[in-house]
Amino acid sequence: MTTVQVVKDILDANERIARENRRLFDEKNIYVFNLMSSPGAGKTTLVERTIEALRDRFRMAVIEGDIQDTCDADRVARHGIPVVQINTGGACHIDGNMVRDALPALDLDNVDLLICENVGNLVCPAEFRIGENVKIMLLSTPEGSDKPAKYPLMFQESAALILNKIDLLPYVDFDMAKARKDALTLNPKLEIFPVSCKTGEGFDAWARWIERQVEEFRKS
Amino acid sequence: MHELSLVQSLLDIIEEYRDGGKFRKVNTVRLSFGRLGGIEPAALRFAFDVASRGMPAEGAALEFDILPVIVSCLDCGRDSTVDGFTSQCPLCGGDVLVTGGNEELRFLEMDVD
Ligand SMILES: Nc1nc2c(ncn2[C@@H]2O[C@H](COP(=O)(O)OP(=O)(O)OP(=O)(O)O)[C@@H](O)[C@H]2O)c(=O)[nH]1
Ligand SMILES: [Mg+2]
Ligand SMILES: [Zn+2]
Ligand SMILES: [Zn+2]
Numbered sequence: 001m002t003t004v005q006v007v008k009d010i011l012d013a014n015e016r017i018a019r020e021n022r023r024l025f026d027e028k029n030i031y032v033f034n035l036m037s038s039p040g041a042g043k044t045t046l047v048e049r050t051i052e053a054l055r056d057r058f059r060m061a062v063i064e065g066d067i068q069d070t071c072d073a074d075r076v077a078r079h080g081i082p083v084v085q086i087n088t089g090g091a092c093h094i095d096g097n098m099v100r101d102a103l104p105a106l107d108l109d110n111v112d113l114l115i116c117e118n119v120g121n122l123v124c125p126a127e128f129r130i131g132e133n134v135k136i137m138l139l140s141t142p143e144g145s146d147k148p149a150k151y152p153l154m155f156q157e158s159a160a161l162i163l164n165k166i167d168l169l170p171y172v173d174f175d176m177a178k179a180r181k182d183a184l185t186l187n188p189k190l191e192i193f194p195v196s197c198k199t200g201e202g203f204d205a206w207a208r209w210i211e212r213q214v215e216e217f218r219k220s
Numbered sequence: 221m222h223e224l225s226l227v228q229s230l231l232d233i234i235e236e237y238r239d240g241g242k243f244r245k246v247n248t249v250r251l252s253f254g255r256l257g258g259i260e261p262a263a264l265r266f267a268f269d270v271a272s273r274g275m276p277a278e279g280a281a282l283e284f285d286i287l288p289v290i291v292s293c294l295d296c297g298r299d300s301t302v303d304g305f306t307s308q309c310p311l312c313g314g315d316v317l318v319t320g321g322n323e324e325l326r327f328l329e330m331d332v333d
Contacts, residue, residue, distance in 0.1 A: 001247060003331050004237055010229045010251075010325040092222050123258045124222050127324060149305040152256040156322050185291075185307040186318050 014128055017096035021131025024103070025114070031214040032114045034130055036154060037138035039120030042164040044072045045197040046138060047115055051079045053207040058112040058214060063102050065094035065119050072117060082106055093125040094118050113214050122151040126158075133217060134159035136210075141165045141174040148182035155183045160191040162206060167196040223260070223267035226325060230268070233327055234277050243332035246277040250330065252285035254323035256305065261286075276332075285328065290320030 009015065025032055035043050044064075051060055061082040064073040073085040084105040086098045099116065106114075116132065118125040126135065137158040139147055142165060148155050155161065161183055163176070176194065183190055191209060195202035234246060249268075253259045261284050272278045288301045295314025302310060309316050 001331050001333055002243070003329050004243075005329050006233060006237065006327045007329070008233055008327045010226050010233075010327055013229055013232070091225075127257075151258070152305055152318065153258055153322055156256075156318070181315075182305070182307050185316060186305075188317055 011127060014096045017100055018129035018131045021096055021100055021103070024108070025131055025133075028108045028111070029218055030108060030111050030114050031217045032116065032130075032132040033210070034116045034118060034125070034132040034135045035138065036118045036122075036125040036135060036158070037120060037140070037164075038122045038143060041120070041138045041140040041143065042197045043117050043120070043138055044075055046162065046164065046195075047076060047117055048079060049197055049200070049203060050115065050207065050210065051076070051081055053203070054113065054211060055079075055081075057211060059110050060113045060115065061106050061111045063094075063099060063106075063114065063116040065098070065117060067091070067119060082111075088119055092119055092121050092123070093128050094130060095128040096130050099130040112218065122147065122154055126153040126156075134213065136160050136162065138162045138164050139179070141168050142172045144173070145175040145179035145182075148179060148186055152186050155186040155190065158187070158190060160193060160206075160209065163192065163194040164197055166194045166201060167199050223263045224271060226264065227267040227271045230327060231271060231275060231277060234275075234330065237330075238276060244276060245333045246280040246330050247333065248281045248283055248331040249277065250283045250285065250328040251325060252287060252323065252328055253325045254287045254321040255289050255303075256318070256321040257324060259325055280330070287323050288321060289318065291316035292319045 037043050062076045063084050065086045065088055066072050067088055070085050073083045076083040084102045086102050135158045137154050193206040195206055265282050290299055290301055292299050293309035293314050293316050296312040298311055300310050
């Protein structure tokens, strides 16, 4: 019997494709964010509001990673923004390959900001890079403030955390201080934005932040 | 949740190393990952048993080197190894940063015949 040394990341193949996507985005000067949350936390609602907030600033496009139907893509399309639906075929996340396959459907020469809505899932989207500049995580108050402790990787991989549905704070047990503290314990650089995508409260801080990220990227 | 695709990548790497028949059979596969990485050994083992049927890796044992969670204290400056997520230093009760335990799934080595 012999031992074969391998020492290779299992997700190496995905990393390679993600890097190729990244090279293409750099060439076209496109800022990309990968939006992750559990099902129903408000990803599509945030995408719709972000489009409205930034539509005079950037040319945007959206990739929707829904497991099945095209509801979310239809919601986005109503804002008059190019949108591609990825057929994840029941997969629990989107990966580099799926994004690469979706790109020919977009006119990348006319996009400044590409938003990718991941599949609703708090576990694996964090593991798969797609060529994004940043991962953005959304956590909604009804889900509870124990999520950083239970799903640490998401918080570690994200550049910003949007705490959504703060309009529901009076009705749910959500310990804002604990959520913040635990999230920062995992990732001290995390930017945290408490917002309500329903009332618009706090939304402007998020919109200005992402606007600045895109501007800085496009200048460099 | 996507154990089958992880296992598929693992089997692809094994095929790559076999390079047309340098070994007949894989006896043991050793993997590592951080305890906070959200990987479930039992689910991985099940997916591996299913996906490796009829391949040189069929029946191979999976061994996991699970890397610990490490927290670094912002108050006393010491590092501690802990069983799971905590935001408190076990030594002094101070605030900590999590500095280890999120390593992704790695294929370390395999024993072959
Ligand atoms: N009260 C309240 N409801 C919200 C808020 N944001 C979104 N919602 C509602 O939450 C529900 C789910 O929102 P979506 O935007 O579809 O959530 P999602 O994360 O895209 O869901 P999936 O794509 O299915 O994972 C909808 O009924 C939204 O109207 C908010 O800030 N406050
Ligand atoms: Mg959605
Ligand atoms: Zn997955
Ligand atoms: Zn301490």
